[in-house]
Amino acid sequence: MISFKNASVTYPGGVHALRDVTLDIPPGQMIVIVGLSGAGKSTLIRAINGLVPLTGGDVRVDGRSVTQASGRQLRELRAEVGMIFQTFNLVKRTTVLNNVLMGRMHGTAWWRTLLGRYPADDLEYAMRALERVEIVEKAYVRASNLSGGQQQRVGIARALAQEPKVLLADEPVASLDPPTSHVVMRDLQRINRELGITTIVNLHFLDLARQYGERIIGLREGDIVFDGRGEDADEQVFRDIYGRSLTADDVLEAKAEL
Amino acid sequence: MTKLDTPIAAVSQARPRRPRATGRLLLNAALAVLFLGAALTVEVDLTRLLEAPAAIWRILVLMFSAPDWSELERASGLMLESIHIAWIGTIMGAILSLPLAFLAAKNVTSRTGSTVVRQVLNAIRAVPELILAIAFIPIVGLGAFAGTMAIGLHSIGTLGKLASEAIEGIDPGPVEAATSVGAPRMAVMRWGVLPQVLPEIVAFWLYRFEINIRAAAILGIVGAGGIGEGLSQTIIYRRWDRAGVYVIVIVLATVAIDAVSSRIRRRIIGGGDRAIKTEADMVTDGHGQSGPDPAKGPNPRDFG
Amino acid sequence: MSAAGVESAPSRQRRPARPRRSPWAYVSVIAFLALTWWAGSDRFGIGFSVPELIENATRAGGIVSDFLDPQWIYWTALIGPFIETFQMAVIGGVIGCSIALVVAFLASKVTTPNTAAYLADKALLNILRALPDILYALVFVAAVGIGPLAGIIALILFNIGVVAKLLSETVDGVDLGPSEAAQAAGGNRFQQIRAAVFPQVLPNYLAFSLYTFELNLRASTVLGIVGAGGIGTLINVERAAFRYDRIAVIIVAIFVIVFVVESISIALRRRLV
Numbered sequence: 100m101i102s103f104k105n106a107s108v109t110y111p112g113g114v115h116a117l118r119d120v121t122l123d124i125p126p127g128q129m130i131v132i133v134g135l136s137g138a139g140k141s142t143l144i145r146a147i148n149g150l151v152p153l154t155g156g157d158v159r160v161d162g163r164s165v166t167q168a169s170g171r172q173l174r175e176l177r178a179e180v181g182m183i184f185q186t187f188n189l190v191k192r193t194t195v196l197n198n199v200l201m202g203r204m205h206g207t208a209w210w211r212t213l214l215g216r217y218p219a220d221d222l223e224y225a226m227r228a229l230e231r232v233e234i235v236e237k238a239y240v241r242a243s244n245l246s247g248g249q250q251q252r253v254g255i256a257r258a259l260a261q262e263p264k265v266l267l268a269d270e271p272v273a274s275l276d277p278p279t280s281h282v283v284m285r286d287l288q289r290i291n292r293e294l295g296i297t298t299i300v301n302l303h304f305l306d307l308a309r310q311y312g313e314r315i316i317g318l319r320e321g322d323i324v325f326d327g328r329g330e331d332a333d334e335q336v337f338r339d340i341y342g343r344s345l346t347a348d349d350v351l352e353a354k355a356e357l
Numbered sequence: 358m359t360k361l362d363t364p365i366a367a368v369s370q371a372r373p374r375r376p377r378a379t380g381r382l383l384l385n386a387a388l389a390v391l392f393l394g395a396a397l398t399v400e401v402d403l404t405r406l407l408e409a410p411a412a413i414w415r416i417l418v419l420m421f422s423a424p425d426w427s428e429l430e431r432a433s434g435l436m437l438e439s440i441h442i443a444w445i446g447t448i449m450g451a452i453l454s455l456p457l458a459f460l461a462a463k464n465v466t467s468r469t470g471s472t473v474v475r476q477v478l479n480a481i482r483a484v485p486e487l488i489l490a491i492a493f494i495p496i497v498g499l500g501a502f503a504g505t506m507a508i509g510l511h512s513i514g515t516l517g518k519l520a521s522e523a524i525e526g527i528d529p530g531p532v533e534a535a536t537s538v539g540a541p542r543m544a545v546m547r548w549g550v551l552p553q554v555l556p557e558i559v560a561f562w563l564y565r566f567e568i569n570i571r572a573a574a575i576l577g578i579v580g581a582g583g584i585g586e587g588l589s590q591t592i593i594y595r596r597w598d599r600a601g602v603y604v605i606v607i608v609l610a611t612v613a614i615d616a617v618s619s620r621i622r623r624r625i626i627g628g629g630d631r632a633i634k635t636e637a638d639m640v641t642d643g644h645g646q647s648g649p650d651p652a653k654g655p656n657p658r659d660f661g
Numbered sequence: 662m663s664a665a666g667v668e669s670a671p672s673r674q675r676r677p678a679r680p681r682r683s684p685w686a687y688v689s690v691i692a693f694l695a696l697t698w699w700a701g702s703d704r705f706g707i708g709f710s711v712p713e714l715i716e717n718a719t720r721a722g723g724i725v726s727d728f729l730d731p732q733w734i735y736w737t738a739l740i741g742p743f744i745e746t747f748q749m750a751v752i753g754g755v756i757g758c759s760i761a762l763v764v765a766f767l768a769s770k771v772t773t774p775n776t777a778a779y780l781a782d783k784a785l786l787n788i789l790r791a792l793p794d795i796l797y798a799l800v801f802v803a804a805v806g807i808g809p810l811a812g813i814i815a816l817i818l819f820n821i822g823v824v825a826k827l828l829s830e831t832v833d834g835v836d837l838g839p840s841e842a843a844q845a846a847g848g849n850r851f852q853q854i855r856a857a858v859f860p861q862v863l864p865n866y867l868a869f870s871l872y873t874f875e876l877n878l879r880a881s882t883v884l885g886i887v888g889a890g891g892i893g894t895l896i897n898v899e900r901a902a903f904r905y906d907r908i909a910v911i912i913v914a915i916f917v918i919v920f921v922v923e924s925i926s927i928a929l930r931r932r933l934v
Contacts, residue, residue, distance in 0.1 A: 148845055150841065174847040175847065187838070188842040189838075190839040190861060192861055200856075201842065201856050204843065204847070204852045212852045212856060230372075233370065235370045236372075238373050257842065257846070258846075261847070391751055395751040400809060401813070405806060405808075406810060413801065413804045416800060420800075441699075479923075485880075485882060488896065488915065491886075491908065492908070495903075572793070579886060607791070611792075
């Protein structure tokens with residue numbers, strides 16, 4: 100259970116990224132957050148694991164406050180929240196396996212991190228995570244040698260290796276081509292359904308959002324302007340969220356035809 | 358293994374074997390052997406090693422707790438001499454290196470010709486200034502003149518190399534254009550090549566000047582002029598309170614000149630991306646040697 | 662305009678006046694000439710004169726002919742001091758580069774967000790680098806006595822200065838994404854640096870270290886001049902004895918060794934990054 104209570108974020112310079120957001124996310128849901136760039140999607144997601152600190156209000160994950168957590172408590176909380184990034188954020192100069200093992204580092208002794216020697220258990224977790232995204236054969240390949248879609252699957256494996264209760268995905272398909280986008284979205288859907296991990300995904304393509312979102316939350320200038328089931332989000336709803344008429348850029352399939 | 362124990366969706370995938378890291382292991386072992394071998398055989402007295410931190414600390418305290426400021430005037434005068442040496446030496450190096458740089462550039466001179474000139478430049482670079490000074494002293498006598506010659510000669514090597522690399526990196530378009538209108542070779546160089554590389558080369562000169570200041574600060578140790586002479590004397594006579602003044606003067610002068618010179622350099626290069634790139638192109642180690650840029654690693658222009 | 666073979670188009674375009682040069686151009690040229698005259702003059706500066714150079718060179722004919730007629734057999738005496746030079750370069754390099762690794766992470770905003778700590782480290786590095794290695798050797802010889810120990814300590818400081826500066830600049834430019842990922846996975850600062858930043862800069866670090874070894878070799882040839890061990894010690898001895906035929910051999914040997922090591926190091930570095 101994730102709950103936002105009057106959460107606000109104001110960046111230095113006076114930009115209001117989130118305004119007084121109150122929101123409850125029950126466990127196991129697959130949620131898609133939509134909105135224009137700059138609407139506060141990224142901030143909302145990063146508030147959950149404390150990468151962006153709130154300037155007002157509170158966020159709680161399973162009852163624990165993110166805003167009041169100490170450094171160590173915050174790291175423990177982050178260990179239970181996996182994250183996937185638009186640009187994959189892999190260390191390209193090292194192996195796929197080393198990248199996935201990063202997901203295990205919260206429980207690792209400092210000297211093990213220093214030497215890069217993880218316990219056999221952690222190795223097993225990492226391997227299973229790679230098997231789940233069907234890329235285990237690349238375990239000892241340098242991350243830079245993978246395609247974009249493969250790199251994002253490694254990113255997912257890294258998050259899975261954490262054994263997370265919550266998975267945050269910040270524009271996971273924005274750097275991918277349409278067919279690969281569907282592969283990655285289906286991976287996320289499967290993880291959500293088979294493992295019961297609460298999954299929160301930022302997207303800006305409305306067709307993807309409708310197809311994969313159990314629940315859709317629309318953000319506009321830091322305010323929640325829509326919160327409902329995926330099938331209820333018709334074009335009028337998206338026009339309201341975007342504050343303008345829809346264009347070909349808002350639809351993945353249209354992009355595919357170009 | 359709770360969640361990940363759920364059946365894996367795909368067909369059974371073969372986990373790859375961990376590749377062997379023999380090469381890396383060998384390399385590490387070789388380095389360890391080299392280091393231990395050197396450390397165990399070098400003639401260092403262990404008791405001295407243990408006393409070293411205390412001894413160094415004692416001297417630092419002597420140097421900087423109560424500097425003898427009466428020495429400031431002499432120190433500043435000698436520092437000024439070092440700056441003169443660096444200035445004239447850099448100009449000498451700059452003037453003489455320019456034609457050599459053209460001769461060493463592969464896109465200007467023939468393959469064999471450029472290789473020969475390039476190796477000559479490399480050879481000059483390989484001998485440290487201090488040793489060149491030792492060679493010049495018997496010829497021109499003790500003093501600043503010998504130091505200037507040493508710095509000038511060494512600068513020919515380093516500046517020639519950097520400038521020739523800049524020339525090799527030019528856009529061939531203007532050269533082709535100048536050649537196509539039938540311009541003589543000299544005119545092609547003057548109007549097709551030089552304008553493209555001059556800002557960069559002038560920046561190299563200034564950069565070299567910064568390095569030469571440091572080099573000129575130590576030439577006095579062998580009697581080739583500048584502040585090194587005063588410093589080594591005070592140290593030989595254990596006048597640490599005075600030596601401290603010399604060190605302070607050297608640090609202040611070097612840092613101040615670096616600041617001014619790097620600002621001018623940035624202006625010449627025109628700021629922005631190019632300034633950053635050039636900074637990285639030059640190895641800014643600031644200690645007398647300029648080499649290939651290790652930040653770039655595989656620099657195909659290093660050796661031709 | 663037929664003389665130029667170009668028919669001027671009968672248009673109303675005005676030819677611009679030739680732009681005036683910026684006054685700064687004149688100021689710079691005058692400043693440059695004044696500085697040079699001041700630095701080179703007999704009265705204020707170093708007294709640079711070409712005729713004197715030629716006169717001196719002819720007078721020193723004996724020494725020059727000694728230089729040009731090296732006593733080649735002397736090379737056997739160089740082996741021992743050269744081994745010492747190598748030892749110094751290796752020990753100083755390994756210790757200096759290891760310390761520099763830590764210092765570099767402290768000197769980058771990326772890995773040390775505490776502004777005061779990072780600025781203090783940067784300032785310290787700048788002071789460290791303002792002094793030439795041989796000055797360190799001069800002081801350390803007085804502190805720990807004549808011999809390679811003083812030279813090794815000087816090289817350690819010198820290497821910290823070089824590698825920490827170059828590496829901290831590389832760290833400034835790393836991709837921050839992996840670090841954010843490590844943070845999101847619950848890693849502490851040390852783990853973020855080790856797992857996300859370090860692998861990105863490792864090849865550069867190795868290249869810098871190799872490069873420093875090369876610089877060390879060059880530097881340790883002259884450290885002996887102030888008594889800090891290595892081949893430079895011999896230069897002092899032979900200089901006192903006016904044996905320029907032997908000094909010539911030493912210079913040639915330094916040149917050959919530096920040249921060979923540099924070539925190997927460049928070839929290795931090229932494969933690294």
